[in-house]
Amino acid sequence: MKLAFFDTKPYDIPSFEEHKPQGMSIKFFETKLNEDTVDLAKGFDAVCAFVNDRIDAAVIDRLQEMGIRVLALRCAGFNNVDMKYAHGRLHVLRVPAYSPYAVAEHAMALLLTSIRRIHKAYIRSRDFNFSLSGLTGFDLYGKTVGIIGTGRIGQVFAHICRGFGMQVLAYDKFPNLEWAKENKVRYTSLEELLKESDILSLHCPLNEETHHLINAEALEKCKKGVVILNTSRGALIDAEALLNSIKERKVGAACLDVYEEEADLFFEDNSGHILEDDILARLISMPNVIVTSHQAFLTREALDNIAETTISNLLTFFETGSCPNELCYRGGTTEDCKNGKCF
C-alpha cells in the first residue's frame, strides 16, 4: 500500500515509520492537502491528512478521478472535510481518540499558566526581575468551571478540575448522567453554565450547531472576569467578539490553543513575517491572553497512538473493505459506513 502523507512535520515521521508494516510505503509531503496540491497523490492508494488540510469538493473529486478511495485522518476532528460531499465518493477514516489526557492536561496547563501569571514570571526572572507586582492570581479551589462537551476530553478535564477541588458544571447535547453522578458533575443549560462559571472550557466538536457558540451574546451572559479556555476548534468562538469582551474587561483571560483562522498560520514559523490577521495579533498582544498553536495533542503518547491507529485503520480497510473508525456525514460512524454500504 502506498500512502501519501500531507502536512508532514518532523515529529510525525518517527512514529509512523515505527508502526509502518512491511509492504506499506509512506511518502511524506510537507505541503498541506488542498485543491492546488492534491495531484501529488497521483499513483498512491490512500492519503493521510491532518487538521488544517482542506478536503473540499474539488479535492474529493480529484482524489476520486485518481482512483483514491480512502482518506485517513490522523486526528479526531473532521470539520475540515466536506463530509456530505465525501459520501459515496471517499471513505474517511479517523483516529477517534489518541490521548484525551494530552488535550485535557494542556487545557489545565494553560489555565494555571494564565491565572498564576507564569508566562509573565518566566520572562521576568530570566531578566533577573524578581518583582511580584502584577502577578497576583487566584485559587482554583472552590471555583466553578463550566465544561461544554463532556466526551472523552471533557470528562478527563472534569476529573482534573475535581482534583483541584473545583465545582464542575457541564453542558452537552447528549449528557452522560451516570458519569456526572459518579463524578459530582452537574449538567445545566448552556445559559446557566455561562452565568455561573468562573472558567469556561470548550470540548465539543465544531459543526453547524456549535459554530460561534461563544459569540457576543454568550459572552454577555458570562460572569465578569470569566476565563475562557479553547482547546477544541477555533470557530467555536467568535474571535472578534472575544477580543471586544477582553477590551471591555468582561473576559478576564483567554487561553487559546486553536483559532478560527489558524489554517494558514499555526504549526508554521511565521516569525519573519508580518501578521496580516489583526484580530489574532491584537489577542496575542493582550497580557491576559495565551495562545499556543494547536499544541494540545502533542505528547509522545498521543503521537504513538495516532500513528498506530491511523495505520491500523488503513490496514483494516484494505483487508476487509470497511473500518470501525470510518466516518459518515450522517453523524459519526454509522452501521452503513461500518459495513461499507455507504457506497
Ligand code: NAI
Ligand atoms: P468526543 O466526541 O468524545 O466528545 C465531544 C462531546 O461533545 C460529546 O459528548 C458530544 O455529545 C458533545 N457535543 C456534540 N455536539 C454538541 C453541542 N452542539 N453542544 C454541546 N456538546 C456537544 O470528542 P473528544 O475526543 O472529547 O474531542 C473534543 C474536541 O476536541 C474534538 O471535536 C476536537 O475538535 C478537539 N480536539 C483538539 C485537539 C487539540 O490538539 N487542540 C486534539 C484532539 C481533539
